[in-house]
Amino acid sequence: MPESAAFNYPKCDDIGLAWMLSSHEGLGDFAWHNGQTMGQKSVVICAKNSDAAIVMLSNKVPKFWQSFFPGYSIENLSVEILKSLTDGKQSA
Numbered sequence: 001m002p003e004s005a006a007f008n009y010p011k012c013d014d015i016g017l018a019w020m021l022s023s024h025e026g027l028g029d030f031a032w033h034n035g036q037t038m039g040q041k042s043v044v045i046c047a048k049n050s051d052a053a054i055v056m057l058s059n060k061v062p063k064f065w066q067s068f069f070p071g072y073s074i075e076n077l078s079v080e081i082l083k084s085l086t087d088g089k090q091s092a
Contacts, residue, residue: 027083034075043078050086054078 019031028049035042039060046053056078 024079024083027079027086030079030082032075032078041074043075045075045078045082047082047086050082052082052086054082054085056081 019033021029021031023029027047030045030047030049032043032045034044041058042056044053044055056074058074
């Protein structure tokens, strides 16, 4: 897992070898990558501080619902599931 940024990008915290590097309260530092093609979407999140990871795959992109709930995304859902599975616990 990348640990330092290869370069900075204003839309996210940092980017390291095509992985986005972010931090989330209760989850700590994590690296993530997503992709979408022809209505199929995926995301991988590796949480370094809690020694946990999640992979989510979807065969439908909810375009209609995203109009009403812009915060709804497979990425946000993945972070919340990973956070609940680790109970916000971070390893030392």
